[in-house]
Amino acid sequence: MVNGFDAVSASAKGVDIRQRRAALKKALSEGEEDFLDTFDRAGSRTEPVSAGLRVGPFLRCIPAIGHTKAARILEKLGINPRSTLGGLRVKQRTAFRRELARLTSEGRPERRRGALVVIAGPTAVGKATVLKEVRQLRPEYELSISATTRARRPGERDGRDYFFVTDAEFDRMIAEGELLEWATVHGVHRYGTPAGPVKTQQAQGKTVLLEIDLQGSRQIRAQDTGALFIFLAPPSFNALVERLEARGTENEEERRRRLATAVEELSARDEFDVVVINDRVEQAAAEVVDLITRFETTQGDS
Numbered sequence: 001m002v003n004g005f006d007a008v009s010a011s012a013k014g015v016d017i018r019q020r021r022a023a024l025k026k027a028l029s030e031g032e033e034d035f036l037d038t039f040d041r042a043g044s045r046t047e048p049v050s051a052g053l054r055v056g057p058f059l060r061c062i063p064a065i066g067h068t069k070a071a072r073i074l075e076k077l078g079i080n081p082r083s084t085l086g087g088l089r090v091k092q093r094t095a096f097r098r099e100l101a102r103l104t105s106e107g108r109p110e111r112r113r114g115a116l117v118v119i120a121g122p123t124a125v126g127k128a129t130v131l132k133e134v135r136q137l138r139p140e141y142e143l144s145i146s147a148t149t150r151a152r153r154p155g156e157r158d159g160r161d162y163f164f165v166t167d168a169e170f171d172r173m174i175a176e177g178e179l180l181e182w183a184t185v186h187g188v189h190r191y192g193t194p195a196g197p198v199k200t201q202q203a204q205g206k207t208v209l210l211e212i213d214l215q216g217s218r219q220i221r222a223q224d225t226g227a228l229f230i231f232l233a234p235p236s237f238n239a240l241v242e243r244l245e246a247r248g249t250e251n252e253e254e255r256r257r258r259l260a261t262a263v264e265e266l267s268a269r270d271e272f273d274v275v276v277i278n279d280r281v282e283q284a285a286a287e288v289v290d291l292i293t294r295f296e297t298t299q300g301d302s
Helices: 007-029 035-043 055-059 067-077 090-105 127-137 167-175 195-203 214-222 237-247 252-267 281-301
Strands: 116-120 179-185 189-194 208-211 228-233 274-277
Touching: 007 035, 007 055, 035 055, 035 090, 035 195, 055 067, 067 090, 116 127, 116 214, 116 281, 127 208, 127 281, 167 179, 167 189, 179 195, 179 214, 189 195, 189 214, 195 208, 214 228, 228 281, 237 252, 274 281
Parallel strands: 116 208, 116 228, 228 274
Antiparallel strands: 179 189
């Protein structure tokens, strides 16, 4: 180790990433990984394996695209073949993704676009618990992972519960149009929904669930996405206070701030398509699944 740098550890990490990258290219070539999903993961810069893929070899994983065709495509888009997926500029990403969608859809039957479901509600109402039960009932539903600037809580994992990012990284995501919605929650931390994964999952025909706050749901509605908006409410305000205190993850000052926000959120319930009371988790989850199932059927008829 020299000046805090462990050369052996760094070398081993580099070998591991290269091996995983080779495995990813193999999976792409064999149709086991989705090209658009891989591209969107690379853009979030949270996963070095996909972010470090060079655009030339990535394109050549698509059936019937060899060196010549890949070079011609990249020349048309003004992209250096040695550029990485995670290193593309905003305009390059937009153009490359559009071309990638065209290339990977050729010859495939048209697929129904997946439904988008927004689930919001006041703090401590049990959104995460209900959604966990919903996905036990319907594991094919995709739950969008939000990016946040708040600190990680005990037991939480980056990329599974949230994408934990710095304020500077969150600013970049806003500036480069990578968020479907974002908001400052409880006057302190920012949360946002990365747009790329949501659009990819919908394009694959998957129903996507968004667990967001009131500000975010208003942004989604303003975009005319055709989403279903479900408001999860407590049986009473006192029940909400009790749940927040029992959770024990906030200090007294933060609890007061969250309850003040909850009053505003509860007053906005009429902005949603339907209100589900979370008195019993199993019952609330079953009601949410029934609402989504009927919504999916309606979408299919439209």
